[in-house]
Amino acid sequence: MPPKRPIRNVFDDDDEEQHGPGATPPKKARAEANPAPATANGANSIQAQVAAAKARAQALMAAMQKKGSQPQSAPVPAPAPAPAPATTPAQAPAQAATRPASGSIQAQLEAARARVQAQVAALNSKTKPPAASTPTSRPAEDRAPGPSSASSSSTATSSRAPTGIHPLLLSSAVPKVDTIRGKPAVPPESNPYLQASREAADEGGSGPKARSMRRGFHFHKPGRHIEEAEELRHDAHVAALQRRLEESARQPDHEDNLRRPAPPDIEWWDANLLSTASYDSIPDLSPTSLLTAEDSPVLLDGASSVITAYVQHPIPIPAPSDSIEVRQRGLMLTKTEARKLRRQRRAAAQQDTRDRIKMGLLPPEPPRVKLSNLMRVLTSDAVADPTKVEARVRREIAARQDAHERHNAERKLTPQQRLDKLERRKEAEEKKGLLCQVYRVKHLVSPAHKFKVRRNANDHALTGVTVLHPDMALVVVEGSAKALKAYKRLMTVRMDWTDPGAAKPKPDTADPEAEEKVGAWTLLTTSTEAVDWPTNTCELVFEGPIRDRSFAGRPFRAVSATTDADARSALGAMQGYWDVAKRSTTDDSSTL
Incomplete structure (x- = not known):
């Protein structure tokens, strides 16, 4: 319009x-x-x-x-x-x-x-x-x-x-x-x-809005209907909770419902063995009299008894461990057996290649000429021009050697790939189970001993803490069984605790990286001359499986503690290990 x-x-x-x-x-x-401007005839x-x-x-x-x-119309x-x-x-x-x-x-x-x-x-x-x-x-x-x-x-x-x-x-x-x-x-x-439109304008105070014939699309914002649905669910949940509270408030015996129900007159396991509906009707007689009496309420014998000579076997329920798939381990061979199998496998592959060459499926391989078989393989050519043939044979030998080395280099893993392979092996070992070991060292003051304790723990991906106390040092490590096996051999067999080792120069204090790397391992370092090294020992106080790591997310570190309270706070949830180590120290001194 x-x-x-x-x-x-x-x-x-x-x-x-x-x-x-x-x-x-x-x-x-x-x-x-x-x-308009006035002209000559402007006035006219x-x-x-x-x-x-x-x-x-x-x-x-x-x-x-x-x-x-004139007369007007009616309207x-x-x-x-x-x-x-x-x-x-x-x-x-x-x-x-x-x-x-x-x-x-x-x-x-x-x-x-x-x-x-x-x-x-x-x-x-x-x-x-x-x-x-x-x-x-x-x-x-x-x-x-x-x-x-x-x-x-x-x-x-x-x-x-x-x-x-x-x-x-x-x-x-x-x-x-x-x-x-x-x-x-x-x-x-x-x-x-x-x-x-006129009535709408009179009511609203403004005329009708002009409508555009080309109106654009108005899309809903993403997540709008999801939010509305969540609000509806929330309102329904609140309404149901409120209705449940109102119903519970209307009950007059709400407090009585919270009480424990009274015991029944007869238990369900005795209902089939008694002819009465209550224990009160059973006379106070001996078990023999109850069984032999004719009108005995106990139905343990007779035609009306549920006890028969048949055996009822329970339904077998599979164990939780049955659902675990155990990977079959390969056959463990000795070195001699492994070499024999490799030799036989290579011989079979070589024979297969020869058969294919005989049938014409593969081209024949060129002769493998060496300096030792030069005159036998290339008889006429070697006699005609021996210098040229020797040069060609040397080039072929160098080419074969280069191809061999290049093939080995391609198969060789890069340093990063080797590290990734080691990490994957460590994770696979941790999935088998975690163990914890606690060692008590009488004197852990030698720099060589501290370095070996810290470095081996980091190399085997072990977590834990070393508490340096004036009376003793407590080493707590946790990790896989394979890693702790190697660490146990280090602490109890490989290290000589009676030998302090050669003194090493102290790190430059001006270098912040050197101080950060050493950290608290330099704390409580006494003079090695004041230590009675022949009596220095390292003992395994505790060893056992654990569910999770207690020191996860932190590398192996050292903490200085001057009192027992500080040592227990440093161990956290594992503070019981400190008490066990202290008792073992007291027992050793009493026996001496």
């Missing part, structure tokens, strides 16, 4: 009153706002324009008077005729002729415009519009026009601008004609869509 065309400013009213503050002024207003042209405007005003007044005298009554205004149009030319000719053109134009507006305002105030079709209300004095109120109405309307829509525009007697299409325009009351 095309947009509604704006109403022309027929009466030359104020632009802001007819079209609103933001509307475009009509052509006549724009032309008057920007008048302006006089002609003023006269034409006056003539149009007179014609409109005559049409309105004639229309008021929309025509406005009543009004008497002639105080200043008639016939008197306007005479008044304009009496004005002095020496006035400026602009002043004359403004005066003519004011007179025309005054005439139109007087005519508008005296014409009473229909009450049903006028959207705005009129004052009380405008609703009853007559000869007696003509002078007062003209005086009132001359001081203010006309308001509302002119009655001619609201009347249905004279149909409006669309100047563009030449078709009668549809009045706004007969269009239900415009009426609904």
